[in-house]
Amino acid sequence: MPVFNATDPLSLDDLLTAEEIAVRGSVRSMLAEHVQPHVAQWFEAGGAPHPRELFAEFGKLGLLGMHLEGYTLPGMSSVDYGLACAELEACDSGIRSMVSVQGSLAMYAIWRWASEEEKQRWLPGMGTGELVGCFGLTEPDHGSDPGSMRTTARRDGSDWVLDGSKMWISNGTFADVAVIWAQTDEGIRGFAVPTQTPGFSAREIKHKMSLRVSSTAELVLEGVRVPASAMFPEVRGLKGPLSCLTEARYGIVWGSMGAARSSFETALDYARTRQQFGRPIGGFQLTQAKLADMALELHKGLLLALHLGRRKDAVGLTTEQVSFGKLNNVREALDICRTSRTILAANGISLEYPVIRHMNNLESVLTYEGTVEMHQLILGQALTGENAFS
Structure with a gap:
Protein backbone atom coordinates (compact mmCIF):
# COMPACT_ATOMS: atom_id res chain seq x y z
CA MET A 1 0.00 0.00 0.00
CA PRO A 2 1.19 3.56 -0.65
CA VAL A 3 2.61 5.38 2.35
CA PHE A 4 1.37 8.87 3.21
CA ASN A 5 4.11 11.51 3.08
CA ALA A 6 3.34 14.60 5.16
CA THR A 7 5.56 16.81 2.97
CA ASP A 8 4.18 15.38 -0.31
CA PRO A 9 0.65 14.27 0.60
CA LEU A 10 -0.54 14.05 -3.01
CA SER A 11 2.62 12.26 -4.20
CA LEU A 12 3.31 15.06 -6.69
CA ASP A 13 6.89 13.88 -7.10
CA ASP A 14 5.46 10.92 -9.03
CA LEU A 15 4.37 13.44 -11.68
CA LEU A 16 7.93 14.65 -12.21
CA THR A 17 10.58 13.07 -14.41
CA ALA A 18 13.94 11.97 -13.06
CA GLU A 19 15.54 14.91 -14.88
CA GLU A 20 13.14 17.39 -13.27
CA ILE A 21 13.83 15.98 -9.82
CA ALA A 22 17.55 16.27 -10.53
CA VAL A 23 17.17 19.92 -11.57
CA ARG A 24 15.32 20.65 -8.35
CA GLY A 25 17.97 18.86 -6.31
CA SER A 26 20.83 20.72 -7.98
CA VAL A 27 19.27 24.10 -7.26
CA ARG A 28 18.50 23.12 -3.68
CA SER A 29 22.08 21.96 -3.11
CA MET A 30 23.60 25.13 -4.56
CA LEU A 31 21.39 27.30 -2.36
CA ALA A 32 22.18 25.21 0.71
CA GLU A 33 25.88 25.86 0.14
CA HIS A 34 26.00 29.46 -1.03
CA VAL A 35 22.85 31.22 0.19
CA GLN A 36 20.86 29.48 2.93
CA PRO A 37 23.48 29.86 5.70
CA HIS A 38 23.62 33.64 5.13
CA VAL A 39 20.20 34.72 3.89
CA ALA A 40 18.68 35.71 7.24
CA GLN A 41 21.74 37.84 8.00
CA TRP A 42 21.51 39.46 4.54
CA PHE A 43 17.83 40.19 5.12
CA GLU A 44 18.56 41.83 8.46
CA ALA A 45 21.47 43.81 6.99
CA GLY A 46 19.40 44.95 4.03
CA GLY A 47 21.20 43.22 1.17
CA ALA A 48 23.61 40.57 -0.03
CA PRO A 49 27.15 41.99 0.27
CA HIS A 50 28.41 40.66 -3.07
CA PRO A 51 25.46 40.14 -5.42
CA ARG A 52 27.59 39.69 -8.53
CA GLU A 53 29.26 36.69 -6.90
CA LEU A 54 25.80 35.18 -6.51
CA PHE A 55 25.10 35.78 -10.19
CA ALA A 56 28.30 33.93 -11.04
CA GLU A 57 27.07 30.94 -9.02
CA PHE A 58 23.65 31.14 -10.66
CA GLY A 59 25.36 31.22 -14.05
CA LYS A 60 27.51 28.18 -13.29
CA LEU A 61 24.36 26.18 -12.61
CA GLY A 62 22.62 27.48 -15.74
CA LEU A 63 19.83 29.28 -13.87
CA LEU A 64 20.00 32.57 -15.79
CA GLY A 65 17.71 32.49 -18.80
CA MET A 66 17.53 28.72 -18.32
CA HIS A 67 14.27 28.45 -20.29
CA LEU A 68 15.60 30.40 -23.30
CA GLU A 69 17.23 28.83 -26.34
CA GLY A 70 20.27 29.79 -28.39
CA TYR A 71 23.13 32.15 -27.51
CA THR A 72 24.71 29.39 -25.35
CA LEU A 73 21.61 29.39 -23.10
CA PRO A 74 20.35 26.08 -21.60
CA GLY A 75 16.96 25.93 -23.35
CA MET A 76 15.39 23.90 -20.54
CA SER A 77 11.66 23.30 -20.05
CA SER A 78 9.16 25.59 -18.37
CA VAL A 79 8.65 22.99 -15.66
CA ASP A 80 12.41 22.88 -15.01
CA TYR A 81 12.40 26.65 -14.69
CA GLY A 82 9.36 26.57 -12.41
CA LEU A 83 10.93 24.00 -10.10
CA ALA A 84 14.04 26.17 -9.91
CA CYS A 85 11.92 29.22 -9.03
CA ALA A 86 10.23 27.28 -6.23
CA GLU A 87 13.60 26.35 -4.74
CA LEU A 88 14.95 29.88 -5.09
CA GLU A 89 11.95 31.40 -3.32
CA ALA A 90 11.90 28.71 -0.66
CA CYS A 91 15.27 30.23 0.18
CA ASP A 92 14.14 33.85 -0.23
CA SER A 93 11.89 35.84 -2.57
CA GLY A 94 14.68 38.34 -3.12
CA ILE A 95 16.95 35.59 -4.41
CA ARG A 96 14.26 34.40 -6.82
CA SER A 97 13.70 38.02 -7.90
CA MET A 98 17.37 38.39 -8.83
CA VAL A 99 17.14 35.38 -11.13
CA SER A 100 13.68 36.22 -12.44
CA VAL A 101 14.52 39.83 -13.33
CA GLN A 102 17.66 38.67 -15.09
CA GLY A 103 16.15 35.78 -17.04
CA SER A 104 12.44 36.43 -17.47
CA LEU A 105 12.49 40.21 -17.80
CA ALA A 106 15.82 41.61 -19.01
CA MET A 107 17.09 38.57 -20.93
CA TYR A 108 13.67 37.61 -22.24
CA ALA A 109 13.07 41.16 -23.52
CA ILE A 110 16.38 41.13 -25.40
CA TRP A 111 15.93 37.52 -26.57
CA ARG A 112 12.40 38.16 -27.85
CA TRP A 113 12.52 41.73 -29.12
CA ALA A 114 16.07 43.07 -29.60
CA SER A 115 18.11 43.17 -32.80
CA GLU A 116 20.45 40.27 -33.51
CA GLU A 117 23.38 42.57 -32.81
CA GLU A 118 22.09 43.29 -29.30
CA LYS A 119 21.26 39.65 -28.63
CA GLN A 120 24.82 38.63 -29.46
CA ARG A 121 26.18 41.49 -27.41
CA TRP A 122 24.32 40.75 -24.18
CA LEU A 123 22.76 37.29 -23.92
CA PRO A 124 25.82 34.99 -23.70
CA GLY A 125 27.37 37.03 -20.87
CA MET A 126 24.05 37.40 -19.08
CA GLY A 127 23.60 33.63 -19.20
CA THR A 128 26.89 33.07 -17.37
CA GLY A 129 26.25 35.84 -14.85
CA GLU A 130 29.21 37.85 -16.09
CA LEU A 131 26.74 40.54 -17.17
CA VAL A 132 23.67 41.59 -15.17
CA GLY A 133 20.48 43.15 -16.47
CA CYS A 134 17.52 45.07 -15.06
CA PHE A 135 14.10 45.96 -16.44
CA GLY A 136 12.81 49.53 -16.38
CA LEU A 137 9.03 49.80 -16.80
CA THR A 138 7.50 51.05 -13.52
CA GLU A 139 7.77 54.75 -12.80
CA PRO A 140 7.31 56.80 -9.60
CA ASP A 141 3.77 57.82 -10.65
CA HIS A 142 2.89 54.97 -13.00
CA GLY A 143 2.75 51.40 -11.73
CA SER A 144 -0.42 49.58 -12.76
CA ASP A 145 -0.88 52.00 -15.69
CA PRO A 146 2.40 51.72 -17.61
CA GLY A 147 0.81 53.14 -20.76
CA SER A 148 0.92 56.56 -19.08
CA MET A 149 4.70 56.45 -18.54
CA ARG A 150 6.52 59.76 -18.84
CA THR A 151 9.97 58.49 -19.81
CA THR A 152 10.61 59.60 -23.39
CA ALA A 153 12.93 58.69 -26.23
CA ARG A 154 13.46 61.01 -29.19
CA ARG A 155 15.43 60.61 -32.37
CA ASP A 156 18.52 62.76 -32.79
CA GLY A 157 20.15 61.95 -36.08
CA SER A 158 20.73 58.19 -36.10
CA ASP A 159 20.70 58.00 -32.28
CA TRP A 160 18.00 57.97 -29.64
CA VAL A 161 18.06 60.22 -26.56
CA LEU A 162 16.21 59.04 -23.42
CA ASP A 163 14.96 61.12 -20.50
CA GLY A 164 12.93 60.06 -17.47
CA SER A 165 13.01 57.86 -14.40
CA LYS A 166 12.06 54.33 -13.39
CA MET A 167 11.23 53.10 -9.89
CA TRP A 168 11.44 49.84 -7.91
CA ILE A 169 13.98 48.31 -10.28
CA SER A 170 15.56 45.08 -9.00
CA ASN A 171 19.27 44.61 -9.82
CA GLY A 172 19.38 48.25 -10.90
CA THR A 173 22.31 49.38 -8.76
CA PHE A 174 24.80 46.91 -10.24
CA ALA A 175 23.35 46.07 -13.66
CA ASP A 176 25.39 46.32 -16.86
CA VAL A 177 22.38 46.79 -19.12
CA ALA A 178 18.93 48.21 -18.46
CA VAL A 179 15.93 47.38 -20.62
CA ILE A 180 14.11 50.72 -20.73
CA TRP A 181 10.59 51.27 -22.07
CA ALA A 182 9.86 54.82 -23.21
CA GLN A 183 7.29 56.92 -25.03
CA THR A 184 8.24 57.91 -28.58
CA ASP A 185 6.47 59.54 -31.51
CA GLU A 186 5.89 55.97 -32.71
CA GLY A 187 4.41 54.72 -29.43
CA ILE A 188 6.13 52.87 -26.59
CA ARG A 189 9.46 51.38 -27.64
CA GLY A 190 12.07 49.30 -25.82
CA PHE A 191 15.81 49.95 -25.61
CA ALA A 192 18.83 48.04 -24.32
CA VAL A 193 20.75 50.78 -22.49
CA PRO A 194 24.28 50.16 -21.19
CA THR A 195 24.32 51.51 -17.65
CA GLN A 196 27.72 53.15 -18.15
CA THR A 197 26.20 55.50 -20.73
CA PRO A 198 26.61 59.18 -19.71
CA GLY A 199 23.45 60.52 -18.12
CA PHE A 200 22.38 57.16 -16.65
CA SER A 201 22.37 56.78 -12.87
CA ALA A 202 20.90 54.39 -10.31
CA ARG A 203 20.05 55.20 -6.70
CA GLU A 204 19.55 52.48 -4.08
CA ILE A 205 16.09 52.54 -2.48
CA LYS A 206 16.50 52.30 1.29
CA HIS A 207 14.15 51.59 4.21
CA LYS A 208 12.50 48.55 2.61
CA MET A 209 10.93 46.01 4.95
CA SER A 210 10.42 43.48 2.14
CA LEU A 211 12.71 41.90 -0.47
CA ARG A 212 15.61 43.17 1.61
CA VAL A 213 18.09 40.64 0.24
CA SER A 214 17.78 41.97 -3.31
CA SER A 215 18.85 45.43 -4.44
CA THR A 216 16.14 47.85 -5.58
CA ALA A 217 16.87 51.08 -7.42
CA GLU A 218 15.47 54.23 -8.90
CA LEU A 219 16.90 54.74 -12.38
CA VAL A 220 17.37 58.27 -13.73
CA LEU A 221 18.00 58.98 -17.42
CA GLU A 222 19.13 62.48 -18.31
CA GLY A 223 19.94 62.87 -22.00
CA VAL A 224 21.06 59.24 -22.30
CA ARG A 225 22.19 58.76 -25.91
CA VAL A 226 22.14 55.28 -27.48
CA PRO A 227 22.60 54.14 -31.08
CA ALA A 228 19.70 53.06 -33.26
CA SER A 229 20.71 49.42 -32.78
CA ALA A 230 19.78 49.65 -29.07
CA MET A 231 16.09 50.10 -29.97
CA PHE A 232 13.95 46.94 -30.19
CA PRO A 233 12.93 46.92 -33.85
CA GLU A 234 10.05 44.44 -33.88
CA VAL A 235 7.67 45.69 -31.22
CA ARG A 236 5.90 48.86 -30.18
CA GLY A 237 3.19 49.65 -27.67
CA LEU A 238 2.55 47.72 -24.47
Whole structure:
Protein backbone atom coordinates (compact mmCIF):
# COMPACT_ATOMS: atom_id res chain seq x y z
CA MET A 1 0.00 0.00 0.00
CA PRO A 2 1.19 3.56 -0.65
CA VAL A 3 2.61 5.38 2.35
CA PHE A 4 1.37 8.87 3.21
CA ASN A 5 4.11 11.51 3.08
CA ALA A 6 3.34 14.60 5.16
CA THR A 7 5.56 16.81 2.97
CA ASP A 8 4.18 15.38 -0.31
CA PRO A 9 0.65 14.27 0.60
CA LEU A 10 -0.54 14.05 -3.01
CA SER A 11 2.62 12.26 -4.20
CA LEU A 12 3.31 15.06 -6.69
CA ASP A 13 6.89 13.88 -7.10
CA ASP A 14 5.46 10.92 -9.03
CA LEU A 15 4.37 13.44 -11.68
CA LEU A 16 7.93 14.65 -12.21
CA THR A 17 10.58 13.07 -14.41
CA ALA A 18 13.94 11.97 -13.06
CA GLU A 19 15.54 14.91 -14.88
CA GLU A 20 13.14 17.39 -13.27
CA ILE A 21 13.83 15.98 -9.82
CA ALA A 22 17.55 16.27 -10.53
CA VAL A 23 17.17 19.92 -11.57
CA ARG A 24 15.32 20.65 -8.35
CA GLY A 25 17.97 18.86 -6.31
CA SER A 26 20.83 20.72 -7.98
CA VAL A 27 19.27 24.10 -7.26
CA ARG A 28 18.50 23.12 -3.68
CA SER A 29 22.08 21.96 -3.11
CA MET A 30 23.60 25.13 -4.56
CA LEU A 31 21.39 27.30 -2.36
CA ALA A 32 22.18 25.21 0.71
CA GLU A 33 25.88 25.86 0.14
CA HIS A 34 26.00 29.46 -1.03
CA VAL A 35 22.85 31.22 0.19
CA GLN A 36 20.86 29.48 2.93
CA PRO A 37 23.48 29.86 5.70
CA HIS A 38 23.62 33.64 5.13
CA VAL A 39 20.20 34.72 3.89
CA ALA A 40 18.68 35.71 7.24
CA GLN A 41 21.74 37.84 8.00
CA TRP A 42 21.51 39.46 4.54
CA PHE A 43 17.83 40.19 5.12
CA GLU A 44 18.56 41.83 8.46
CA ALA A 45 21.47 43.81 6.99
CA GLY A 46 19.40 44.95 4.03
CA GLY A 47 21.20 43.22 1.17
CA ALA A 48 23.61 40.57 -0.03
CA PRO A 49 27.15 41.99 0.27
CA HIS A 50 28.41 40.66 -3.07
CA PRO A 51 25.46 40.14 -5.42
CA ARG A 52 27.59 39.69 -8.53
CA GLU A 53 29.26 36.69 -6.90
CA LEU A 54 25.80 35.18 -6.51
CA PHE A 55 25.10 35.78 -10.19
CA ALA A 56 28.30 33.93 -11.04
CA GLU A 57 27.07 30.94 -9.02
CA PHE A 58 23.65 31.14 -10.66
CA GLY A 59 25.36 31.22 -14.05
CA LYS A 60 27.51 28.18 -13.29
CA LEU A 61 24.36 26.18 -12.61
CA GLY A 62 22.62 27.48 -15.74
CA LEU A 63 19.83 29.28 -13.87
CA LEU A 64 20.00 32.57 -15.79
CA GLY A 65 17.71 32.49 -18.80
CA MET A 66 17.53 28.72 -18.32
CA HIS A 67 14.27 28.45 -20.29
CA LEU A 68 15.60 30.40 -23.30
CA GLU A 69 17.23 28.83 -26.34
CA GLY A 70 20.27 29.79 -28.39
CA TYR A 71 23.13 32.15 -27.51
CA THR A 72 24.71 29.39 -25.35
CA LEU A 73 21.61 29.39 -23.10
CA PRO A 74 20.35 26.08 -21.60
CA GLY A 75 16.96 25.93 -23.35
CA MET A 76 15.39 23.90 -20.54
CA SER A 77 11.66 23.30 -20.05
CA SER A 78 9.16 25.59 -18.37
CA VAL A 79 8.65 22.99 -15.66
CA ASP A 80 12.41 22.88 -15.01
CA TYR A 81 12.40 26.65 -14.69
CA GLY A 82 9.36 26.57 -12.41
CA LEU A 83 10.93 24.00 -10.10
CA ALA A 84 14.04 26.17 -9.91
CA CYS A 85 11.92 29.22 -9.03
CA ALA A 86 10.23 27.28 -6.23
CA GLU A 87 13.60 26.35 -4.74
CA LEU A 88 14.95 29.88 -5.09
CA GLU A 89 11.95 31.40 -3.32
CA ALA A 90 11.90 28.71 -0.66
CA CYS A 91 15.27 30.23 0.18
CA ASP A 92 14.14 33.85 -0.23
CA SER A 93 11.89 35.84 -2.57
CA GLY A 94 14.68 38.34 -3.12
CA ILE A 95 16.95 35.59 -4.41
CA ARG A 96 14.26 34.40 -6.82
CA SER A 97 13.70 38.02 -7.90
CA MET A 98 17.37 38.39 -8.83
CA VAL A 99 17.14 35.38 -11.13
CA SER A 100 13.68 36.22 -12.44
CA VAL A 101 14.52 39.83 -13.33
CA GLN A 102 17.66 38.67 -15.09
CA GLY A 103 16.15 35.78 -17.04
CA SER A 104 12.44 36.43 -17.47
CA LEU A 105 12.49 40.21 -17.80
CA ALA A 106 15.82 41.61 -19.01
CA MET A 107 17.09 38.57 -20.93
CA TYR A 108 13.67 37.61 -22.24
CA ALA A 109 13.07 41.16 -23.52
CA ILE A 110 16.38 41.13 -25.40
CA TRP A 111 15.93 37.52 -26.57
CA ARG A 112 12.40 38.16 -27.85
CA TRP A 113 12.52 41.73 -29.12
CA ALA A 114 16.07 43.07 -29.60
CA SER A 115 18.11 43.17 -32.80
CA GLU A 116 20.45 40.27 -33.51
CA GLU A 117 23.38 42.57 -32.81
CA GLU A 118 22.09 43.29 -29.30
CA LYS A 119 21.26 39.65 -28.63
CA GLN A 120 24.82 38.63 -29.46
CA ARG A 121 26.18 41.49 -27.41
CA TRP A 122 24.32 40.75 -24.18
CA LEU A 123 22.76 37.29 -23.92
CA PRO A 124 25.82 34.99 -23.70
CA GLY A 125 27.37 37.03 -20.87
CA MET A 126 24.05 37.40 -19.08
CA GLY A 127 23.60 33.63 -19.20
CA THR A 128 26.89 33.07 -17.37
CA GLY A 129 26.25 35.84 -14.85
CA GLU A 130 29.21 37.85 -16.09
CA LEU A 131 26.74 40.54 -17.17
CA VAL A 132 23.67 41.59 -15.17
CA GLY A 133 20.48 43.15 -16.47
CA CYS A 134 17.52 45.07 -15.06
CA PHE A 135 14.10 45.96 -16.44
CA GLY A 136 12.81 49.53 -16.38
CA LEU A 137 9.03 49.80 -16.80
CA THR A 138 7.50 51.05 -13.52
CA GLU A 139 7.77 54.75 -12.80
CA PRO A 140 7.31 56.80 -9.60
CA ASP A 141 3.77 57.82 -10.65
CA HIS A 142 2.89 54.97 -13.00
CA GLY A 143 2.75 51.40 -11.73
CA SER A 144 -0.42 49.58 -12.76
CA ASP A 145 -0.88 52.00 -15.69
CA PRO A 146 2.40 51.72 -17.61
CA GLY A 147 0.81 53.14 -20.76
CA SER A 148 0.92 56.56 -19.08
CA MET A 149 4.70 56.45 -18.54
CA ARG A 150 6.52 59.76 -18.84
CA THR A 151 9.97 58.49 -19.81
CA THR A 152 10.61 59.60 -23.39
CA ALA A 153 12.93 58.69 -26.23
CA ARG A 154 13.46 61.01 -29.19
CA ARG A 155 15.43 60.61 -32.37
CA ASP A 156 18.52 62.76 -32.79
CA GLY A 157 20.15 61.95 -36.08
CA SER A 158 20.73 58.19 -36.10
CA ASP A 159 20.70 58.00 -32.28
CA TRP A 160 18.00 57.97 -29.64
CA VAL A 161 18.06 60.22 -26.56
CA LEU A 162 16.21 59.04 -23.42
CA ASP A 163 14.96 61.12 -20.50
CA GLY A 164 12.93 60.06 -17.47
CA SER A 165 13.01 57.86 -14.40
CA LYS A 166 12.06 54.33 -13.39
CA MET A 167 11.23 53.10 -9.89
CA TRP A 168 11.44 49.84 -7.91
CA ILE A 169 13.98 48.31 -10.28
CA SER A 170 15.56 45.08 -9.00
CA ASN A 171 19.27 44.61 -9.82
CA GLY A 172 19.38 48.25 -10.90
CA THR A 173 22.31 49.38 -8.76
CA PHE A 174 24.80 46.91 -10.24
CA ALA A 175 23.35 46.07 -13.66
CA ASP A 176 25.39 46.32 -16.86
CA VAL A 177 22.38 46.79 -19.12
CA ALA A 178 18.93 48.21 -18.46
CA VAL A 179 15.93 47.38 -20.62
CA ILE A 180 14.11 50.72 -20.73
CA TRP A 181 10.59 51.27 -22.07
CA ALA A 182 9.86 54.82 -23.21
CA GLN A 183 7.29 56.92 -25.03
CA THR A 184 8.24 57.91 -28.58
CA ASP A 185 6.47 59.54 -31.51
CA GLU A 186 5.89 55.97 -32.71
CA GLY A 187 4.41 54.72 -29.43
CA ILE A 188 6.13 52.87 -26.59
CA ARG A 189 9.46 51.38 -27.64
CA GLY A 190 12.07 49.30 -25.82
CA PHE A 191 15.81 49.95 -25.61
CA ALA A 192 18.83 48.04 -24.32
CA VAL A 193 20.75 50.78 -22.49
CA PRO A 194 24.28 50.16 -21.19
CA THR A 195 24.32 51.51 -17.65
CA GLN A 196 27.72 53.15 -18.15
CA THR A 197 26.20 55.50 -20.73
CA PRO A 198 26.61 59.18 -19.71
CA GLY A 199 23.45 60.52 -18.12
CA PHE A 200 22.38 57.16 -16.65
CA SER A 201 22.37 56.78 -12.87
CA ALA A 202 20.90 54.39 -10.31
CA ARG A 203 20.05 55.20 -6.70
CA GLU A 204 19.55 52.48 -4.08
CA ILE A 205 16.09 52.54 -2.48
CA LYS A 206 16.50 52.30 1.29
CA HIS A 207 14.15 51.59 4.21
CA LYS A 208 12.50 48.55 2.61
CA MET A 209 10.93 46.01 4.95
CA SER A 210 10.42 43.48 2.14
CA LEU A 211 12.71 41.90 -0.47
CA ARG A 212 15.61 43.17 1.61
CA VAL A 213 18.09 40.64 0.24
CA SER A 214 17.78 41.97 -3.31
CA SER A 215 18.85 45.43 -4.44
CA THR A 216 16.14 47.85 -5.58
CA ALA A 217 16.87 51.08 -7.42
CA GLU A 218 15.47 54.23 -8.90
CA LEU A 219 16.90 54.74 -12.38
CA VAL A 220 17.37 58.27 -13.73
CA LEU A 221 18.00 58.98 -17.42
CA GLU A 222 19.13 62.48 -18.31
CA GLY A 223 19.94 62.87 -22.00
CA VAL A 224 21.06 59.24 -22.30
CA ARG A 225 22.19 58.76 -25.91
CA VAL A 226 22.14 55.28 -27.48
CA PRO A 227 22.60 54.14 -31.08
CA ALA A 228 19.70 53.06 -33.26
CA SER A 229 20.71 49.42 -32.78
CA ALA A 230 19.78 49.65 -29.07
CA MET A 231 16.09 50.10 -29.97
CA PHE A 232 13.95 46.94 -30.19
CA PRO A 233 12.93 46.92 -33.85
CA GLU A 234 10.05 44.44 -33.88
CA VAL A 235 7.67 45.69 -31.22
CA ARG A 236 5.90 48.86 -30.18
CA GLY A 237 3.19 49.65 -27.67
CA LEU A 238 2.55 47.72 -24.47
CA LYS A 239 2.79 44.35 -26.21
CA GLY A 240 6.55 44.31 -25.59
CA PRO A 241 6.71 44.97 -21.83
CA LEU A 242 3.54 43.01 -21.07
CA SER A 243 4.92 39.93 -22.83
CA CYS A 244 7.91 40.10 -20.50
CA LEU A 245 5.69 40.50 -17.44
CA THR A 246 3.69 37.43 -18.46
CA GLU A 247 6.93 35.47 -18.67
CA ALA A 248 8.04 36.62 -15.22
CA ARG A 249 4.63 36.07 -13.63
CA TYR A 250 4.82 32.42 -14.59
CA GLY A 251 7.93 32.07 -12.40
CA ILE A 252 6.07 33.71 -9.51
CA VAL A 253 3.34 31.06 -9.75
CA TRP A 254 5.98 28.50 -8.75
CA GLY A 255 8.16 30.73 -6.58
CA SER A 256 5.37 31.75 -4.23
CA MET A 257 4.71 28.07 -3.53
CA GLY A 258 8.37 27.70 -2.56
CA ALA A 259 7.97 30.36 0.14
CA ALA A 260 4.72 28.71 1.24
CA ARG A 261 6.38 25.29 1.40
CA SER A 262 9.24 26.59 3.52
CA SER A 263 6.82 28.22 5.96
CA PHE A 264 4.53 25.19 6.11
CA GLU A 265 7.37 22.74 6.74
CA THR A 266 8.76 25.04 9.44
CA ALA A 267 5.37 25.17 11.15
CA LEU A 268 4.89 21.42 10.83
CA ASP A 269 8.26 20.66 12.41
CA TYR A 270 7.62 23.22 15.14
CA ALA A 271 4.19 21.76 15.91
CA ARG A 272 5.73 18.30 16.33
CA THR A 273 8.40 19.47 18.77
CA ARG A 274 7.06 22.49 20.66
CA GLN A 275 5.63 21.41 24.02
CA GLN A 276 2.78 23.23 25.76
CA PHE A 277 0.47 21.88 28.49
CA GLY A 278 2.56 18.72 28.59
CA ARG A 279 2.26 17.72 24.94
CA PRO A 280 3.35 18.82 21.43
CA ILE A 281 1.15 21.64 20.13
CA GLY A 282 0.57 19.49 17.04
CA GLY A 283 -1.62 17.33 19.24
CA PHE A 284 -4.23 20.07 19.65
CA GLN A 285 -7.21 20.25 17.30
CA LEU A 286 -6.83 23.94 16.41
CA THR A 287 -3.20 23.45 15.36
CA GLN A 288 -4.08 20.38 13.29
CA ALA A 289 -6.86 22.32 11.56
CA LYS A 290 -4.38 25.03 10.60
CA LEU A 291 -1.86 22.51 9.27
CA ALA A 292 -4.52 20.66 7.29
CA ASP A 293 -5.79 23.84 5.65
CA MET A 294 -2.26 24.97 4.83
CA ALA A 295 -1.41 21.60 3.29
CA LEU A 296 -4.55 21.77 1.12
CA GLU A 297 -3.77 25.19 -0.30
CA LEU A 298 -0.05 24.52 -0.71
CA HIS A 299 -0.50 21.36 -2.72
CA LYS A 300 -3.42 22.69 -4.74
CA GLY A 301 -1.13 25.58 -5.65
CA LEU A 302 1.67 23.20 -6.63
CA LEU A 303 -0.76 21.22 -8.78
CA LEU A 304 -1.84 24.44 -10.48
CA ALA A 305 1.78 25.45 -11.09
CA LEU A 306 2.63 22.05 -12.55
CA HIS A 307 -0.44 22.07 -14.78
CA LEU A 308 0.45 25.52 -16.12
CA GLY A 309 4.06 24.42 -16.64
CA ARG A 310 3.09 21.32 -18.60
CA ARG A 311 0.67 23.36 -20.69
CA LYS A 312 3.28 26.09 -21.31
CA ASP A 313 5.70 23.47 -22.60
CA ALA A 314 3.03 21.80 -24.75
CA VAL A 315 1.03 24.64 -26.32
CA GLY A 316 1.78 27.85 -24.42
CA LEU A 317 -0.25 29.86 -21.94
CA THR A 318 -2.69 32.72 -22.30
CA THR A 319 -2.15 35.88 -20.31
CA GLU A 320 -5.31 35.06 -18.37
CA GLN A 321 -4.03 31.63 -17.38
CA VAL A 322 -0.86 33.14 -15.98
CA SER A 323 -2.94 35.70 -14.08
CA PHE A 324 -5.03 32.83 -12.70
CA GLY A 325 -1.88 31.23 -11.29
CA LYS A 326 -0.26 34.41 -10.00
CA LEU A 327 -3.43 35.65 -8.29
CA ASN A 328 -4.24 32.36 -6.59
CA ASN A 329 -0.80 31.17 -5.59
CA VAL A 330 0.63 34.38 -4.17
CA ARG A 331 -2.54 35.13 -2.22
CA GLU A 332 -2.63 31.60 -0.77
CA ALA A 333 1.12 31.58 -0.10
CA LEU A 334 0.82 34.74 1.96
CA ASP A 335 -2.06 33.24 3.95
CA ILE A 336 -0.01 30.08 4.58
CA CYS A 337 2.89 32.16 5.86
CA ARG A 338 0.64 34.18 8.14
CA THR A 339 -0.93 31.03 9.56
CA SER A 340 2.50 29.46 10.03
CA ARG A 341 3.51 32.54 11.99
CA THR A 342 0.63 31.97 14.41
CA ILE A 343 1.77 28.40 15.06
CA LEU A 344 5.26 29.62 15.88
CA ALA A 345 3.74 32.38 18.07
CA ALA A 346 6.47 34.70 19.40
CA ASN A 347 9.18 32.70 17.63
CA GLY A 348 7.38 33.45 14.38
CA ILE A 349 8.74 37.00 14.31
CA SER A 350 12.35 35.89 14.79
CA LEU A 351 14.76 35.59 11.88
CA GLU A 352 15.90 32.36 13.51
CA TYR A 353 13.01 30.97 11.47
CA PRO A 354 12.21 31.87 7.83
CA VAL A 355 8.49 32.57 8.28
CA ILE A 356 8.45 36.32 9.02
CA ARG A 357 10.96 36.86 6.22
CA HIS A 358 8.71 35.03 3.76
CA MET A 359 5.70 36.97 5.05
CA ASN A 360 7.37 40.31 4.49
CA ASN A 361 8.70 39.32 1.09
CA LEU A 362 5.35 38.06 -0.17
CA GLU A 363 3.76 41.42 0.62
CA SER A 364 5.85 42.72 -2.30
CA VAL A 365 5.27 39.68 -4.50
CA LEU A 366 1.53 40.17 -3.97
CA THR A 367 1.64 43.55 -5.68
CA TYR A 368 4.57 43.56 -8.10
CA GLU A 369 4.14 42.41 -11.68
CA GLY A 370 0.42 43.01 -11.30
CA THR A 371 -1.52 43.73 -8.12
CA VAL A 372 -4.33 41.47 -6.92
CA GLU A 373 -6.82 43.96 -8.35
CA MET A 374 -5.18 44.00 -11.79
CA HIS A 375 -5.22 40.22 -12.06
CA GLN A 376 -8.83 40.13 -10.89
CA LEU A 377 -9.71 42.59 -13.66
CA ILE A 378 -7.75 40.61 -16.27
CA LEU A 379 -9.77 37.53 -15.34
CA GLY A 380 -12.97 39.53 -14.99
CA GLN A 381 -12.64 40.93 -18.49
CA ALA A 382 -11.90 37.46 -19.88
CA LEU A 383 -14.94 36.01 -18.11
CA THR A 384 -17.45 38.76 -18.95
CA GLY A 385 -16.10 40.40 -22.08
CA GLU A 386 -16.32 43.77 -20.33
CA ASN A 387 -13.33 46.07 -19.79
CA ALA A 388 -13.45 47.42 -16.22
CA PHE A 389 -9.93 48.85 -16.10
CA SER A 390 -11.18 52.39 -16.66
